[in-house]
Amino acid sequence: MSPVRIGVLGCGRIGRMHAELIAKQVPNAVVTAVYDVVADASAALAGELGVSQAADPSEILGAADVDAVAICSSTHTHIDLLVAAAEAGKAVFVEKPLALDLADVDRGIAAAEAAGIPVQVGFNRRFDPSHRYVRHRVEAGEVGDVHLVRISSRDPAPPPLMYLDESGGIFCDMTIHDFDMIRFITASEVVEVYATGAVLIDQAIGKVGDLDTAVIVCTHENGAISTIDNSRQAVYGYDQRVEAFGSAGMAASENPLTATAVTRTAGGTQAPTLPYFFLERYIPSYLAEWDAFVEMMEGAPSPVTLADGRAPLVIGLAAWKSVREHRPVRIDEIG
Amino acid sequence: MSPVRIGVLGCGRIGRMHAELIAKQVPNAVVTAVYDVVADASAALAGELGVSQAADPSEILGAADVDAVAICSSTHTHIDLLVAAAEAGKAVFVEKPLALDLADVDRGIAAAEAAGIPVQVGFNRRFDPSHRYVRHRVEAGEVGDVHLVRISSRDPAPPPLMYLDESGGIFCDMTIHDFDMIRFITASEVVEVYATGAVLIDQAIGKVGDLDTAVIVCTHENGAISTIDNSRQAVYGYDQRVEAFGSAGMAASENPLTATAVTRTAGGTQAPTLPYFFLERYIPSYLAEWDAFVEMMEGAPSPVTLADGRAPLVIGLAAWKSVREHRPVRIDEIG
Amino acid sequence: MSPVRIGVLGCGRIGRMHAELIAKQVPNAVVTAVYDVVADASAALAGELGVSQAADPSEILGAADVDAVAICSSTHTHIDLLVAAAEAGKAVFVEKPLALDLADVDRGIAAAEAAGIPVQVGFNRRFDPSHRYVRHRVEAGEVGDVHLVRISSRDPAPPPLMYLDESGGIFCDMTIHDFDMIRFITASEVVEVYATGAVLIDQAIGKVGDLDTAVIVCTHENGAISTIDNSRQAVYGYDQRVEAFGSAGMAASENPLTATAVTRTAGGTQAPTLPYFFLERYIPSYLAEWDAFVEMMEGAPSPVTLADGRAPLVIGLAAWKSVREHRPVRIDEIG
């Protein structure tokens, strides 16, 4: 089969990463064109990869040598690009979150369904070998009925304040990965959310109405309970752990270290640090995500559907309502 | 210094364990007499240890060769025995929970204070080498300001229903250890509790009004947040983990395994199980608890005061109110 | 069944430890008398345990209330005491090494066989839960045919020079445990030894003709190869690891840490130290050793026979010959 030809929309940090991975390390996929609203960014990436630089997204959406687009631009542009891609009949990979507004999301879903295009949402952590191992143990029945899911998800350092301001806040920007993960692990929808949080790292984060430390408790349709804790600043590295506990046992992902080695002296035992951030930790998950995209293009069902993209956003909005009203919030209060 | 002479009140599972440990493995402490409401139980233990069997608690409280009593009887008898010991001027070790009613607890505290007796409450997990390591790292400043505490505390199997019925329920019987732990780790009082739970293991537990699976989120005076998850039935063993996360790092206790060994085959990696329950896991903590008691008898301050015994009970009562009213409950709503 | 009544011969560090364990923590065994050539040592222990102090070994060997003796005295006295115990018809627990001279050992074996007494040699590491786990995996066939055994066995600090001088040197005093272990793990006799070593820690050790660092390679009857490395001074604690590798997999014991806990900071990962020495690491093995002794007294076969005591000594003597002659030495060159 000939390789999937991908046009990349958005050449910021994440778009550039995707483009480089596709171009160099994903079998049966190539990048054919790139676009960014900042022409210098797309020019640099186009040069590096030896692909064409589009002046406008429509150039890519209309190109005969583009089978699919990777929407890696700012969140507020995701849905318009998704709708345009649907109209152009191109397959879509779209980064999370789909949008910060459910009406927008639903508009995108309607367009994609009408066009019948394949779409995959960028929840890469589902493809991480360690988290996936947990899901596989649950699927295989080794954990039994899942009673509890427990996630620690901590970033090494907060993003720039300017970014935070447009991000939808911690629940829609950061925890959204964890909301996806608890749905993935339990295969059960969330029906209620209780969220609480604090500003313990940087008061400026509080001034833009956001939190930097948070704990969220979710109740699932099947009775299971999930807890998530988040921090914007784990100074020891990127801490990403998922645990499923059930009637027959438990399964948990642990953090890899930057080297599997140990030192022992009279003072104790020392070992290396955690990976610093997602580029150090999650490259294998991004590669597997693209392998899955290629399989979808070859006919497999979408591994992360638009419905999978919508649900965590709803939970995130419910979490914000829970914090504001200081009470558990039912998902059906949101939409 | 001559050994501390201890009279043991209550020869059930926990009383027997304490008596045997004191008699055989605690330096500078001896058991001189034992009592149980079931005479056969005290007779057996007295015989095993070669000590006298008291017909009545007052016999022990009045004995010249008793410096301190270990109150290990049923919860509802703790306060009356504490008051009687105070009146008799004996030092007291008392098992958790102090009582299920705060008025009772306060009566006990008043009597102990009036008499000026040394009292230590039986929160043994503070003395576990691994949990204590976490506390020491926090105290040493290695974790920085504590932002989050995260506890998993899971029993291998539920207690008999009859026991459950008088236990105060999961929050006052089981989680009370974890409420103590979060105060111990953070050195900050809890100001608010949100608790939720489910009956996922045995419907009979639900019928007596109890839960078998629970998640609790506590907010501390200093802004830190604690999360606790509990299960009455972790089929893989006694799962006891405490984690403190803060501005400078994190510290966490892990479960020991029954043997530190590993097997690798083509099918993967295997290792032994967790210890089955507290007798397999926490003996070193009980021994250290008694070492601390001996130090208290030699003049050191109480390592676990009656105030430390009262506070987790208040949190437990608040947790029950939170479940009943399905909302976060402030500690000052309880008392 | 009434408890096994044990007389302890030798109240030095190891004799005292055995006596205290038997008296306090071994079910169905008691100490009834103790003897040491230094009367103060036996008096102190007799007082502590409330047992009688013998003026002479023959007092214990002739006592009606002694079923068995624990020979924990200096190595050069082991065989004479074993012979005397055999003549007195007492069962025997005897510490390693049996002797430093094979003719002596054989005299002891002949006496014990003639008398038909039960005898157990003190190779306690066979009873360590982690090393035993390795043996059990081998027995269960999970490792397949054993191809390699690999042992690290490192003490935290060298013994006093005076002790070294009478110890038989590193191979007969320290490595003898490892020679026992490779026989235990493989269930196959050693047929050839190559040993090499160095004096890297303390030149005074070299001056008494001993080594402080050593590597030994043994070939077994069944074709398996074992490697052992020893050091008299692992400053980071008592390092004791055993690994079996075979056609179907591998099994390995790891060191426990003094606490199962971890700290992570920007500088890396820290964990507690290893246990300092055998009293911190091997108490569970000594307890299990005595449980096995009680079972032997109840009719079970000896878990560590005199033949098991003799074989590692032969290997140790061959190792010394190998070092002296700088060549591999066949076991049948020794006897």
Added chain:
Amino acid sequence: MSPVRIGVLGCGRIGRMHAELIAKQVPNAVVTAVYDVVADASAALAGELGVSQAADPSEILGAADVDAVAICSSTHTHIDLLVAAAEAGKAVFVEKPLALDLADVDRGIAAAEAAGIPVQVGFNRRFDPSHRYVRHRVEAGEVGDVHLVRISSRDPAPPPLMYLDESGGIFCDMTIHDFDMIRFITASEVVEVYATGAVLIDQAIGKVGDLDTAVIVCTHENGAISTIDNSRQAVYGYDQRVEAFGSAGMAASENPLTATAVTRTAGGTQAPTLPYFFLERYIPSYLAEWDAFVEMMEGAPSPVTLADGRAPLVIGLAAWKSVREHRPVRIDEIG
């Protein structure tokens, strides 16, 4: 700086891997041409990478757009290609072993020195993050004076017999990596070797005069002792561990697992397998090796010199002599 332009000589498994890594993942290096004695192999790789296919090595050695060659062909061709590259003034990366004959090696070294070309030998394991961590701890003095190095190095499955026959046998083909590692860790030359081995996996390996299981003990100039164990068939995966023990502590590399995750059930603890073989385990080391090559091209000293390529071969030849003569062999007996 413009990228280093590399011509790849040999497009078998290892040559193909190097070419793909350079082309796709090594910053500041490109592949410009490839050659293989089997034209189909070079054609396929040239097509995949979009580079030119050379009909003869001399085409590459004479090309203006080639700065360096990567010699990845059969061992017996290494030296002739090295000499030709030296004459052509091209820098060289050459795979291990340099040759199986010391006279050949010396001819290559003389030619390279005469030409003054930069040369790096392909001992990739020096660049593995975990083994490198061990070396760094030693360099930093945390281990103190090194007393012992202990390596387990076990392949998952034997190579084809045809390959074995020309490989120089286990010591020159497989253990040669470990001989390099002990020099790297200790920074001290080997002065004596004792090697022993067996045929326990496949009798056909014995029939070509090779071993499949081996243990080697090396003595270093500085008094340290190294032990290495090898197996051609570790059914549980690619087992690669290096440990340095010294006067101040120890440092050890452990195997990474294919996922950092764990399952616990009533039956025990399970975890994933080891990586299967070098392509799963050592890619990061190959990438770091090429980063170092680029640095060498920019003026840094060679990280793995021809002398570093020669020394392990001498040790390997000494190991074979040791096995044949069943005695320790001094390195200066070889050359």
